[in-house]
Amino acid sequence: MTELRGVGIGLGVAHGPIARMAAPLPAPEDSPSTATPEEETARVRDAIAAVARDLETRGETAGGAAQEVLEAQAMMAEDPALEEEVAARLAAGKTAEFAVFDAFASFRDTLSAMGGYLGERAADLDDVAQRVIAHLRGLPAPGVPDPGHPFVLVAKDLAPADTALLDLDKVLALVTTEGGPTSHTAILAREKSIVAIVGVHGAGDLADGETVIVDAAQGTVVTSPSETDIAQVERRKADRAAAAAAPITPGALSDGTPVPLLVNLGKPDGAAAAVELGAEGVGLFRTEFLFLSSAQAPGVEEQTKAYTELLQAFEGKKVVVRALDAGADKPLAFLNDAHEENPALGLRGLRALRASEDILREQLTALANADAATNADLWVMAPMVSTVEETEYFVAIAKEHGIKTAGVMVEVPSLALLADKVLAVADFASIGTNDLTQYTLAADRLLGSVASFQDPWHPAVLQLVKATGDGGRVHGKPVGICGEAAADPLLAVVLVGLGATTLSMAPTALADVRATLLTHSLDDARRIASAALAASDAASARSAAHEAASLPKEIHS
Structure with a gap:
């Protein structure tokens, strides 16, 4: 064993x-084509179209986040810039298979060098290329x-x-x-x-x-x-x-300490399924879906309609909406499309909104309109906040537009370290553990080569969560978690022990997290958190927490 x-x-x-x-299909040989460039071009177009339609069909069948990813892959397959790369090779007399292989590889290398979201998409491009080449060869798609x-x-x-x-x-x-x-x-x-x-x-x-x-x-x-x-x-x-299969109950620890379990959503149409799984509200609603598919910012009326639909699905429950988080992996032509050498450290989130304040004002107006038309408990937070001054700015402008509860996301270490000052101003804080881990360990969260560093169990990240929790405790302000970390059941216990008052996650994680919380008291959570904090790296923090929690022993020979 x-x-x-x-x-x-x-x-x-x-x-x-x-x-x-x-194993992947072998690379095509670079040998001259026996067909004309026109014939090879027709073959490539047919193959790419077939692969794109297949990806779209798979997406419609899968639904949810998978559909968004697959539709993005289909768009990538038919990217005009990529089509030009293929055409240049076909015009030089290359075979359809080699032209696709070589052009996609060149494009992939360009994306990889960019890093961030585009760097992560390089792997998706490899998959598309394999599917197109398989179609050209009359072979089943790899999978x-x-x-x-x-x-x-x-x-x-x-x-x-x-x-x-x-x-x-x-x-x-x-x-x-x-x-x-x-x-x-x-x-x-x-x-x-x-x-x-x-x-x-x-x-x-x-x-x-x-x-x-x-x-x-x-x-x-x-x-x-x-x-x-x-x-x-x-x-x-x-x-x-x-x-x-047990009856769904509100999130709580074994001693009755409430820990509301919320969900992360990207579109209003996911609300009904989340409620069915026991969501007590929304801890992160990403508004980007309204903006990413538009050549210009959607108007107040269009935004109001979407936000109203969301709030109506959570009548009487808390709904935390994140203001537009554009930039870095989500550039928008009408907001921040200027080239940046390192966009993750550039004009993104609140920084971009301040530079185009009319977009922020229109979004806040639409949110206030939706709030007035429903009975949900609307909270609004700013993304990518790094200073107390930015906190003051956002809270002031949100209140000016009628937002009753205004907060900030803690994704940058500077904000966690100043949490006592930040939470003297903001109504709440929500920790985005994905970005907080990225910035703490200087490891792009979408780059596979540094994936081992992207671990929210790292004691440095946990220390920053504790600093934020301590700031919330001093001022009596809520501190939520809305990153992927909250979906890890044992880590969820640790986060509560560090001061988190709510946890937000993918809907399918609710049952496991709810069940695990019920096996520990608040004192247990604090003791387990202390054990993790005392570790020197992510792996030992996880092991220390397992031992402190007295979970079932691992299987040994």
């Missing part, structure tokens, strides 16, 4: 035989194997098109050698409630047919398990199923 470690997604556990993703029985899928990483349509009756669990807790694979696995561990070193050496236990709660892949080990897994699966 051996044990491999990675980052577990959720609390799930599964066992079964391994099936590995097939998930089908051994004819349920299996544990092992892959370097999964393309969004593969993750979106995994057959959950066949795929028992997912293990990847790359990726981090905020990668697309992790986010989509969490959304689909797939037992998953990402970033597992050594998983590439696992053999097809080998039986393993995939324990997301422990972040371990155990080979050659005994019958006793497998029986324990089955008991844990039954216990989780029973907990999931």
Whole structure:
């Protein structure tokens, strides 16, 4: 028996035989085409169109976040700049296959060099290229194997098109050698409630047919398990199923301390499903969906309609809306499309809104209108705030427009370190753990090569969460968590122990987090948090918390 470690997604556990993703298609040879450039061009256009339509169809079938990712891939396949790159190679007499391979590779290298969101999309571009080349060769698209029985899928990483349509009756669990807790694979696995561990070193050496236990709660892949080990897994699966079927109750610790469990949403149409899963409100509503598809900023009327739809779905509940967070990975032509060498450190979030204040004023007006037309409890927060002065600015302008509860996101270490001063001004703070981790450890959260640094368990990140929680306690102000960290059940306990008063997450994570909170008191949470804080790195912080929480022991030989 051996044990491999990675980052577990959720609390799930599964066992079964391994099936590995097939290797990528071999690169086409650079040999002259026997067809005319016109004939090869027609072949490429047909193949790209077929792949784009297939991705769109997969997206419609999958829905949710997967649909957005797949539609973005389809747009990428038909990008005019990429089409020009392919055309240049076809005009030089290259084959359709080589022209696609070489042009996509060149484009991918350009994106990789940009880093950030565009850098992360480089992997998606590789997947699109593979699909187009497979179509040109008359071969099945590369993807998930089908051994004819349920299996544990092992892959370097999964393309969004593969993750979106995994057959959950066949795929028992997912293990990847790359990726981090905020990668697309992790986010989509969490959304689909797939037992998953990402970033597992050594998983590439696992053999097809080998039986393993995939324990997301422990972040371990155990080979050659005994019958006793497998029986324990089955008991844990039954216990989780029973907990999931139990009546939904408000989030709370075992001593009755309330911890409202909220959801992160990107569009109003996800509200009904979130409420059904027990969401007590919205901890992060991303308004970018209204802006990203527009050549110009949407007007007050259009925004009011969308915000009203959201608030009506959460009558009587808290809804925290984030003001437009553009820039970095979400540039907008009408707001901040100027080239920046390092956009993650540039004109983004509130910085961009202050530079185009009319857009901020219109959004605040629309939010106030929606608030007046509904009975939800609207809170509005500014993204990418780094100073007390910025806090004062946003709170003042929000109040001027009739927003009753105005706060800030803590995503930059400077704001956490000044939390006592910030929360003397703001009505609340909400910690975006994805960005806070990125800026604390200087590791782009969308760049796979530094995924190992993108871990919210790192004691440096936890110290900043504690500083923010302490500031909230001093002033009697709420401190929420709205990053992916809140979806990790044990980390959720730690965050409460550090001073978080609410937790917001993907809807599918609610049941696991609710069940885990109920097993610990506030004193327990503070003790577990202290154990994690005393560690020197993310892995030891996670281990210390597990030990302090007296969770089920890991499986050992």
